[in-house]
Amino acid sequence: MAIIEVEDLSKTFKVPVREQGLRASVRSLVHRETKEVTAVDAVSFTIDAGEVVGFLGPNGAGKTTTLKMLSGLLHPTGGRCRVLGLEPKGRPAELLRQITLVMGNRNQLQWDLPALDSFELNRAIYRLPRTEFVALRDELIALLDIGDLVTQPIRNLSLGERMKMEIAGALLHRPQVLFLDEPTIGLDITMQRRIRTFVADYNARYGASVILTSHYMADVQALCKRVIVIHHGRLVFDGDLTALSERFTTQRTITARLANGEEITIRALRADTASATTRLLADHDVVDLTIEDPPIDDVIEQVFADAHDTP
Amino acid sequence: MIPLYAAHMRQAVLTQFQYRAANYFYMIGMIAEPVVYLVVWSTIARAQGGSVDGLTPGDFAAYYIVWTLVRNMNIVLTPFAWEERIKDGMLAGQLMKPVHPIHEDLAGFMGWKIVVLLLWIPIAAVLVVLFRPTLNPTLLQGVVFSFAIWGAYLIRAIMQWSLGLITFWTTRVAAVFEAYYLSEMLLSGRVFPLVLMPKWFQTLTWYFPFRWSFSFPIVALTGPIKNRDLFIGLGMQVAWTLVSIGILYLVWPRAVRRFSSVGG
Numbered sequence: 001m002a003i004i005e006v007e008d009l010s011k012t013f014k015v016p017v018r019e020q021g022l023r024a025s026v027r028s029l030v031h032r033e034t035k036e037v038t039a040v041d042a043v044s045f046t047i048d049a050g051e052v053v054g055f056l057g058p059n060g061a062g063k064t065t066t067l068k069m070l071s072g073l074l075h076p077t078g079g080r081c082r083v084l085g086l087e088p089k090g091r092p093a094e095l096l097r098q099i100t101l102v103m104g105n106r107n108q109l110q111w112d113l114p115a116l117d118s119f120e121l122n123r124a125i126y127r128l129p130r131t132e133f134v135a136l137r138d139e140l141i142a143l144l145d146i147g148d149l150v151t152q153p154i155r156n157l158s159l160g161e162r163m164k165m166e167i168a169g170a171l172l173h174r175p176q177v178l179f180l181d182e183p184t185i186g187l188d189i190t191m192q193r194r195i196r197t198f199v200a201d202y203n204a205r206y207g208a209s210v211i212l213t214s215h216y217m218a219d220v221q222a223l224c225k226r227v228i229v230i231h232h233g234r235l236v237f238d239g240d241l242t243a244l245s246e247r248f249t250t251q252r253t254i255t256a257r258l259a260n261g262e263e264i265t266i267r268a269l270r271a272d273t274a275s276a277t278t279r280l281l282a283d284h285d286v287v288d289l290t291i292e293d294p295p296i297d298d299v300i301e302q303v304f305a306d307a308h309d310t311p
Numbered sequence: 312m313i314p315l316y317a318a319h320m321r322q323a324v325l326t327q328f329q330y331r332a333a334n335y336f337y338m339i340g341m342i343a344e345p346v347v348y349l350v351v352w353s354t355i356a357r358a359q360g361g362s363v364d365g366l367t368p369g370d371f372a373a374y375y376i377v378w379t380l381v382r383n384m385n386i387v388l389t390p391f392a393w394e395e396r397i398k399d400g401m402l403a404g405q406l407m408k409p410v411h412p413i414h415e416d417l418a419g420f421m422g423w424k425i426v427v428l429l430l431w432i433p434i435a436a437v438l439v440v441l442f443r444p445t446l447n448p449t450l451l452q453g454v455v456f457s458f459a460i461w462g463a464y465l466i467r468a469i470m471q472w473s474l475g476l477i478t479f480w481t482t483r484v485a486a487v488f489e490a491y492y493l494s495e496m497l498l499s500g501r502v503f504p505l506v507l508m509p510k511w512f513q514t515l516t517w518y519f520p521f522r523w524s525f526s527f528p529i530v531a532l533t534g535p536i537k538n539r540d541l542f543i544g545l546g547m548q549v550a551w552t553l554v555s556i557g558i559l560y561l562v563w564p565r566a567v568r569r570f571s572s573v574g575g
Contacts (some may be wrong), residue, residue: 063408072406072571073403073407075571083374091406093410095410099407100407101403110322110326112325112329112330113322113325113329117325118322118323123318124318126337127314
């Protein structure tokens with residue numbers, strides 16, 4: 001059953017334009033020039049109950065704008081969308097009680113107080129029965145392993161610890177739909193992994209649908225079977241993650257640091273990685289070697305380029 | 312709604328107790344303004360043979376000591392806060408909650424008042440010893456005052472909350488806010504007791520919310536005021552609260568629509 005239905009969803013912004021200089025400045029007092037920028041352009045997709053979908057695209061692709069339209073923060077200029085059978089535009093309370101939006105770089109908890117106090121406030125906001133609230137709160141605390149941290153003021157926590165608190169606070173009303181916008185941004189590898197594991201656990205336990213945007217391919221690979229790629233506001237890929245990786249991550253980057261301090265970087269086809277590495281080791285005095293998939297943005301660029309080439 | 316307000320107030324009390332020293336210094340700084348007015352008016356009164364238009368130094372002392380409480384009670388969210396709130400994403404977070412964001416501010420500042428009241432008592436005690444106010448309120452005046460300070464808070468809080476919404480249309484709002492504050496300064500009874508002003512000026516103040524959110528609660532306690540005027544004052548507070556809610560009711564949906572079309 002489709003939990004999220006998006007049909008030809010579009011969003012354009014009017015942006016003021018002004019050339020530099022005094023003359024342009026004076027002219028703008030009389031006549032203000034604007035141009036229309038299309039952030040999301042006729043995007044369509046559906047997401048079923050319990051699905052975890054990676055929403056990918058380079059910066060400015062329209063990911064956050066789409067999430068904001070799905071959560072009711074922005075009104076679409078075209079098309080339609082429904083979340084849990086409700087129109088997000090107008091932010092009906094019935095919908096807000098069932099969804100959550102976590103933005104990796106935004107802090108919603110009380111800075112000066114321990115997270116437990118902010119959790120208590122959320123209980124009042126969402127009118128949660130105490131026993132139900134305490135049970136879920138303690139479960140989230142255990143899942144995120146934050147028992148020692150919830151009594152410390154938020155300001156005393158590290159970025160990763162704060163993110164875990166944000167996530168716990170955002171899930172206390174047991175939302176059925178999670179919009180996670182870069183939840184692991186700026187976090188170290190261990191913390192990223194913990195948050196990934198938690199999102200997977202939450203999805204498995206409660207059957208919640210998740211839309212995740214992230215620039216870290218590891219997040220997407222760990223959590224999402226399906227990915228939607230948008231670029232310049234247009235949907236350019238919607239399908240299985242394995243298909244995306246196999247189709248577009250055909251090359252790998254091999255970087256070798258040599259004993260004389262030089263660094264060699266070569267790109268090899270995925271199938272040729274072993275032979276290329278063997279040759280490199282045989283031909284040079286290698287002290288360090290790394291083999292990497294191309295960054296997610298490169299993959300997305302490749303998807304976009306192919307979308308242009310396809311008639 | 313009561314559990315929600317109680318939760319926000321509790322949070323505000325906990326937060327403000329963390330900053331009790333800063334709050335104290337803030338309040339001490341705040342009494343500088345009324346003390347200057349008090350000294351000036353008392354000096355004028357003595358120079359004129361003991362009173363100005365019937366107000367003695369003791370009356371001025373009562374007026375400006377109660378002033379300090381009313382001023383602290385009607386500290387509300389500044390309209391200037393909206394720009395930052397939109398920029399740092401706090402508003403987006405508030406809009407994701409199934410309750411109107413004004414409740415967070417109304418309840419939060421109400422909680423702060425509890426802390427302020429506790430800190431104000433010793434400051435007021437020092438001012439009483441230093442300036443010896445003439446203050447003999449009746450029971451009715453005391454009761455009306457206890458309602459009037461909250462009425463004043465509500466009018467000012469909702470009015471300034473609504474005023475801040477101009478930020479959704481333009482970022483150059485400082486001039487509008489400054490004009491509002493200047494009008495409030497002159498028409499509220501903050502600089503001078505309104506009873507000292509000409510009749511036409513006093514009549515003019517009836518048509519603005521400022522008198523009812525500042526001068527009225529002070530005069531309700533210090534007097535001189537007729538019982539009838541106490542009830543008229545409370546009635547005016549109710550009327551201005553309804554007007555503020557009406558303005559908010561009109562502007563807020565448009566402001567959110569604006570936010571939803573241009574983003575934050």
